[in-house]
Amino acid sequence: MSLDFAPGTWLSRLWERLPAWFSWSVFAASSMFSVAFYTRPGNRYGIDLDVYREAAIALFGSSNVYDLTFTPSILPFTYTPFAGLLFQVVRPFPAGAVQTLWAIVSIACLYAVVRAVMPDRLARRSAAAALIAAVALWFDPVMNTMSFGQVNLFIMAAVVFDIALARNRRWSGVLVGAATAVKLTPGIFILYLLMSGRRREAINAIASAAAFTLLAFAILPQETRTFFFGGTGTDPSRVGPQEFIGNQSLHGVLVRWSDAAVWGERVWLVSALVFGLLGLLLARRLDRAGHRPLAVVTVGLLGCLVSPVSWTHHFVWVVPMVVLIAYTSLPLRRRGLVQTAWVLLFLVHPIWFLPTGRGVEFGYGWWQDVVAAAYPIALIALGGWLFEALRSAERASLAGVAVAESVAATRDER
Numbered sequence: 001m002s003l004d005f006a007p008g009t010w011l012s013r014l015w016e017r018l019p020a021w022f023s024w025s026v027f028a029a030s031s032m033f034s035v036a037f038y039t040r041p042g043n044r045y046g047i048d049l050d051v052y053r054e055a056a057i058a059l060f061g062s063s064n065v066y067d068l069t070f071t072p073s074i075l076p077f078t079y080t081p082f083a084g085l086l087f088q089v090v091r092p093f094p095a096g097a098v099q100t101l102w103a104i105v106s107i108a109c110l111y112a113v114v115r116a117v118m119p120d121r122l123a124r125r126s127a128a129a130a131l132i133a134a135v136a137l138w139f140d141p142v143m144n145t146m147s148f149g150q151v152n153l154f155i156m157a158a159v160v161f162d163i164a165l166a167r168n169r170r171w172s173g174v175l176v177g178a179a180t181a182v183k184l185t186p187g188i189f190i191l192y193l194l195m196s197g198r199r200r201e202a203i204n205a206i207a208s209a210a211a212f213t214l215l216a217f218a219i220l221p222q223e224t225r226t227f228f229f230g231g232t233g234t235d236p237s238r239v240g241p242q243e244f245i246g247n248q249s250l251h252g253v254l255v256r257w258s259d260a261a262v263w264g265e266r267v268w269l270v271s272a273l274v275f276g277l278l279g280l281l282l283a284r285r286l287d288r289a290g291h292r293p294l295a296v297v298t299v300g301l302l303g304c305l306v307s308p309v310s311w312t313h314h315f316v317w318v319v320p321m322v323v324l325i326a327y328t329s330l331p332l333r334r335r336g337l338v339q340t341a342w343v344l345l346f347l348v349h350p351i352w353f354l355p356t357g358r359g360v361e362f363g364y365g366w367w368q369d370v371v372a373a374a375y376p377i378a379l380i381a382l383g384g385w386l387f388e389a390l391r392s393a394e395r396a397s398l399a400g401v402a403v404a405e406s407v408a409a410t411r412d413e414r
Helices: 010-017 020-039 047-058 081-090 095-116 125-136 140-148 152-164 174-182 185-195 199-219 221-229 250-258 262-288 292-306 312-327 335-348 366-372 374-413
Strands: none
Touching: 010 125, 010 312, 010 335, 020 095, 020 125, 020 140, 047 081, 047 095, 047 140, 081 174, 081 199, 081 221, 095 125, 095 140, 095 152, 095 312, 125 312, 140 152, 140 312, 140 335, 152 174, 152 185, 152 292, 152 312, 174 185, 174 199, 185 199, 185 262, 185 292, 199 221, 250 262, 250 366, 262 292, 262 374, 292 312, 292 374, 312 335, 312 374, 335 374, 366 374
16 A cells, blocks of 8 residues: 555554564464464364355255255355355365364465555554454454354455555456355445446456356356345345344344334335445545545445344454554544544454343343444444545645645735
């Protein structure tokens, strides 16, 4: 990232000034402990990864993979047929080896994204990124991604390196299309590209998603029809109970608040459209103002907000946002306080202190409902904060132009 950047916050000054050997040591220790913790025998680690692997094995069997369930937890395969083809890479290997390698590559993706969104001119950039990644491994979204063996860090890395960095490459957008062909939610980045006037990248993304989906149809026609036209791909109940507190989307909040009443669904549809449009307009303004990494990360978080189901592990986008809050040149008010609040929110993750499971969420009191909506509330507040900062920057720019024109007119008169 080569844009002008702010002087930072107390946290950024801390991770910049600590010795490189210390930062890399903390990263190594945190990474090794994380891998050992989540892959130890008897741990629940990798239940989603086990589903991917078992579904890959069953994909070319006699039954439609979407009619089956996997693992002792009896879970369905919820990703696209193209994703099933990609998961063939883990099919030949023992489950333990797959889990370990998956965790290592996930950590590498986390580090790569953190380093990519940091300013190029920053001293000790690599060491600082290592320290941030070491702490971020214990953010709630990252912990759950690691715990379940999820793909979120892979998706985030693909999108960031594809469209968030200031590189006008011929093939930009292709990885966004591939991510959309794996799971549908990254399609929101295609809307962002279209609204931001990045048409070539949007066309690449659409063509890529279509090509990979057609490839899956050519190889797995029955499964592709089932997923896209049989209701499988649009049925949120397949991924779990909507009221569960781990669903931190607007939809999950409204299901809990409305006791799953019909009016809650209607309010969600309207609110998702409103917040979705406002979020995309905000991202477009950020992009056009030269804050492209911030725009892309904002869209990633917007997808979590408006999707029908956003488990806490989908919110890995909070990690690059914490970094960008420190360095964006936008005139953000109290950026150090907001950054600290975000770090504490996702390190402490207060939502998990509430009782959960088996519909207990429907019995929450008002204060529990507020705590259970912590992530959506934080995202909406962030959007308003960024919008106000953009307005301040635009007003300052207009004032500067007016002053310059006044000075020029005065000189002309002389």
